[in-house]
Amino acid sequence: MAPAFRFRSDIDSLPAYVPGQRPPAGRSAYKLSSNENPFPPSSAVLSAVIDAAADLNRYPDMAATALTAAIAEHVGVDAERVVVGNGSVAVLETVLQAACRPGDEVVHAWRSFEAYPIAVQVAGARSVPVPLREDGSHDLDAMADAVTERTRVVLVCSPNNPTGTVVHEDEVRAFLARVPREVLVVLDEAYVEYVRDDAAVDGLALAAEFKNVLVLRTFSKAYGLAGLRVGYAVARPRLARGLRTALTPFGVNALAQAAALAALREADAVAERCDRVVAERSRLLGALREMGWSVPESHGNFYWLAIRRHSASFAREAAGSGAMVRAFDGDGVRVSVGEIEGNDLVLRLAEDWLALERSRAL
Structure with a gap:
């Protein structure tokens, strides 16, 4: 019997693209995992x-x-x-x-x-x-x-x-x-x-x-x-x-x-919405640094927390609190700038997380 058709052998070894988490069916949550624009279409x-x-x-x-x-x-x-x-x-x-x-x-x-x-x-x-x-x-x-x-x-x-x-x-x-x-x-x-x-x-x-x-x-x-x-x-x-x-x-x-x-x-409306995102991004980065986080100077509509091996657990805690963020396990967590309520929710989690890490280090 002739062998069945197969794609190139290296296709099976492709790394999987992992999309940002979506809220589970029937449950509301802030989606801060895909760097989407928080404003709806005009x-x-x-x-x-x-x-x-x-x-x-x-x-x-x-x-x-x-x-x-x-x-x-x-x-x-x-x-x-x-x-x-x-x-x-x-x-x-x-x-x-x-x-x-x-x-x-x-x-x-x-x-x-x-x-x-x-x-x-x-x-x-x-x-x-x-x-x-x-x-x-x-x-x-x-x-x-x-x-x-x-x-x-x-x-x-x-x-x-x-x-x-x-x-x-x-x-x-x-x-x-x-x-x-x-x-x-x-x-x-x-x-x-x-x-x-x-x-x-x-x-x-x-x-x-x-x-x-x-x-x-x-x-x-x-x-x-x-x-x-x-x-x-x-x-x-x-x-x-x-x-x-x-x-x-x-x-x-x-x-x-x-x-x-x-x-x-x-174009003017798009620029105005971008300015609002940038202003919120500045607020978030400032708040995180004031807590003691070391955060890169972001120029996107997101920011990066280099939590490394704790990234997946941070994302799980965020999801449990009602905010979906994107974990890159072993490296860090990317958080989109979204609705203010969702942003503040992640800030509270980040503050609690840092306090817990400091207490563990004592």
């Missing part, structure tokens, strides 16, 4: 989705022409430099599949976005993780040292998920000076709208200046469209053309295109 966005739903029997615009043009105008580039996809993760997957051959290497910081090693392995390449610094930031010197003749792509996440740190313009420029021009550097800026550090890298400027830099952005976070999946890349025209060719046809559905267009028209 009436204009909802109306755009309802109107687009009337044509669900038709395929969407495969090139997302109107949305591509609107994004290009919003970020100040030519439309030929923008490529829209089904969330920034899907765009990244296409980048890696188009760039990598079996045996190639992809360098990235760790811990960083947990989809990276999965996407790298599916593309047939090998992850080269480089440890973060003690403060949760990228060690770009060590990442440059990790580049070899087999390296095809380097992933830089800024703000870094889950620690919230940003890379600075000067250090990225020094890094790019060491990276061969045939290596693609991807700047993942999923949380860029929450950045308030004047020294942070300007990914769009670098993508205009360097032929081997590509920027990823998303509508899932600041724009609150996580349920519809819209992301995009900005790169030099040659890179954008190649990426556009490799994307899945009709990858961005009609409802998502309509919602993203409507959201872009509300």
Whole structure:
């Protein structure tokens, strides 16, 4: 008898992507586990989705022409430099599949976005993780040292998920000076709208200046469209053309295109909501530090508690108290900035936790 079909042998060894916890059925809880926008869609966005739903029997615009043009105008580039996809993760997957051959290497910081090693392995390449610094930031010197003749792509996440740190313009420029021009550097800026550090890298400027830099952005976070999946890349025209060719046809559905267009028209409202999240983030970080926590300076809509081996138990206690947070067992806990009541609940837990740890140390 002929052997049954099997997928590639390495598929079974893929690390599992663990989504943020959701409240159990029939029970309410604050969901602070997925870095979602706590504000619901505006009436204009909802109306755009309802109107687009009337044509669900038709395929969407495969090139997302109107949305591509609107994004290009919003970020100040030519439309030929923008490529829209089904969330920034899907765009990244296409980048890696188009760039990598079996045996190639992809360098990235760790811990960083947990989809990276999965996407790298599916593309047939090998992850080269480089440890973060003690403060949760990228060690770009060590990442440059990790580049070899087999390296095809380097992933830089800024703000870094889950620690919230940003890379600075000067250090990225020094890094790019060491990276061969045939290596693609991807700047993942999923949380860029929450950045308030004047020294942070300007990914769009670098993508205009360097032929081997590509920027990823998303509508899932600041724009609150996580349920519809819209992301995009900005790169030099040659890179954008190649990426556009490799994307899945009709990858961005009609409802998502309509919602993203409507959201872009509300730039002032989006900025105001981001400012509210940033203000709440500052309050939370200040309160935690006043308690005695050492917390990285976050520039996302979340913060990081480096609890290490106690991460899972902290998350269980939070869930029992009515707040879902995201544990990365052995490393730490990422907490999204959400509703004030949920934020305060986690603050109380963090204070009690620290007091208990101090009493154990006596």
